[in-house]
Amino acid sequence: xxxxxxxxxxxxxxxxxxxxxxxxxxxxxxxxxxxxxxxxxxxxxxxxxxxxxxxxxxxxxxxxxxxxxxxxxxxxxxxxxxxxxxxxxxxxxxxxxxxxxxxxxxxxxxxxxxxxxxxxxxxxxxxxxxxxxxx
Numbered sequence: 001x002x003x004x005x006x007x008x009x010x011x012x013x014x015x016x017x018x019x020x021x022x023x024x025x026x027x028x029x030x031x032x033x034x035x036x037x038x039x040x041x042x043x044x045x046x047x048x049x050x051x052x053x054x055x056x057x058x059x060x061x062x063x064x065x066x067x068x069x070x071x072x073x074x075x076x077x078x079x080x081x082x083x084x085x086x087x088x089x090x091x092x093x094x095x096x097x098x099x100x101x102x103x104x105x106x107x108x109x110x111x112x113x114x115x116x117x118x119x120x121x122x123x124x125x126x127x128x129x130x131x132x133x134x135x
Contacts, residue, residue: 051108059101059112067095070116073131077122093118 029037044050074093083091099113100106116127 049107051106055108063095063097063112063114066114069134070095070118070131073134074118074122077126077130078119081121083121091119091121 041050070093074091075088078088078091079085094117096102096115096117097112098115100110101112106112116131118127
């Protein structure tokens with residue numbers, strides 16, 4: 001159930017292209033893999049490892065907010081660096097998730113590992129000053 005819910009969240013947010021949640025990767029599972037996964041999920045559920053759906057939805061909302069914040073920040077810094085408005089309107093950036101969240105195996109209260117990919121005219125100093133202040 002849990003991994004299916006994470007996959008559904010990935011698919012539903014991919015259509016917007018703005019959530020920072022990447023498509024899943026890897027080969028299709030074999031029947032034995034599915035059986036063992038279900039047994040493992042049943043065992044973990046007994047220990048209350050999985051977060052409730054409302055907490056998973058909150059994670060998705062946080063990623064959407066972070067993605068919007070990052071895109072607005074990229075445009076603002078681009079304008080501060082005197083890039084032409086026509087260029088600023090075309091620059092982008094993207095939030096990528098990785099780690100346990102990306103794999104759909106995070107537990108209740110776990111962090112969300114994220115990576116912001118920004119245009120090359122933004123540098124680490126920009127990120128660790130103005131973007132850090134926004135957060």
